[in-house]
Amino acid sequence: MNRKHLLPFLLLLLVLAAFRPAAPGAVQLARLRCELLTNPEGIDATAPRLSWELSSPARGLTQTAYQVLVASTPEKLAADEGDLWNSGKVASAQSVHVAYAGAPLRSRARCYWKVRTWTDQGETAWSPPARWSMGLLNYLDWKGRWIGLDRAFPWDDESTHARLSARYFRKEFKADKPVQQATASIIGLGLYELYLNGQRVGDQVLAPGPTDYTQGVKYNTFDVTALLRPGANALGTVLGNGRFYAMRQHYKPYKIKTFGYPKLLMQLDVTYADGSHEVIKTDETW
Numbered sequence: 001m002n003r004k005h006l007l008p009f010l011l012l013l014l015v016l017a018a019f020r021p022a023a024p025g026a027v028q029l030a031r032l033r034c035e036l037l038t039n040p041e042g043i044d045a046t047a048p049r050l051s052w053e054l055s056s057p058a059r060g061l062t063q064t065a066y067q068v069l070v071a072s073t074p075e076k077l078a079a080d081e082g083d084l085w086n087s088g089k090v091a092s093a094q095s096v097h098v099a100y101a102g103a104p105l106r107s108r109a110r111c112y113w114k115v116r117t118w119t120d121q122g123e124t125a126w127s128p129p130a131r132w133s134m135g136l137l138n139y140l141d142w143k144g145r146w147i148g149l150d151r152a153f154p155w156d157d158e159s160t161h162a163r164l165s166a167r168y169f170r171k172e173f174k175a176d177k178p179v180q181q182a183t184a185s186i187i188g189l190g191l192y193e194l195y196l197n198g199q200r201v202g203d204q205v206l207a208p209g210p211t212d213y214t215q216g217v218k219y220n221t222f223d224v225t226a227l228l229r230p231g232a233n234a235l236g237t238v239l240g241n242g243r244f245y246a247m248r249q250h251y252k253p254y255k256i257k258t259f260g261y262p263k264l265l266m267q268l269d270v271t272y273a274d275g276s277h278e279v280i281k282t283d284e285t286w
Contacts, residue, residue, distance in 0.1 A: 028054070031052065032127055036051065041132075041221040042185065049100070050099075054119065065089050065092060068085065068098065070086075078129075085101060133221070142185075142267065147265075147283070148261055152164060153165050160251050163247060167264075169236065173232075174232055175233055186265070187264070189259075191239070192237055195238075197227055201222050202222055224268070241262060244260065267280065
């Protein structure tokens, strides 16, 4: 073949190869997210937004439709039963912030979901399963009471540059039946660390994060099922100042806000394998 005709021929082959249809099963679904988070615990959006990503070795991939299933148990999801929401086949290219439109979600509900899509390169298989859980959506869902010491220890310094010692709280309890699910919800003002059976819960630091305490407080939710033992268990927290108890409140009181001594509100919701439920909450026994 003449060399001057060879180069255009090779370029044409490259273009055709780049836009060839993907092989069956080559289009994959990954990075399923709820509210842009991976398997989040304790969200408070009652119509959470779901997202996913498609990948293919071929270029020019376009989604043309999707179907989302949301179930109340992993078993129902595996059986393709979307008892909370079955979107049906929706003709849409949207794969980010698809709003949940199923049954109303209650506090502490656990939701399991998956998605499949149709593309210009064929239909995908169902994605790997993902999940999210709902937080405590109403203040009445908090069963405990605020605890703390509303004064300084004798060795603490509350002069111009105030300093308070950390406050330690502990609660022992028993789990006499097999545990199906255990979820901890905690507000530690100003900062906290949470422990269950000597193991630190979560990898966050400076939690729950500073906020305007005149408007509200933040809380965190953790799945602690794996940390619970049969029989005797112990919860522990370390409570620090943060921005709740300002350390320089007497230095420029007109400028530096303080809100009181550190406080804790926490509860552990335990669901047993027999369907019964128990709440271990902050009270005067800590």
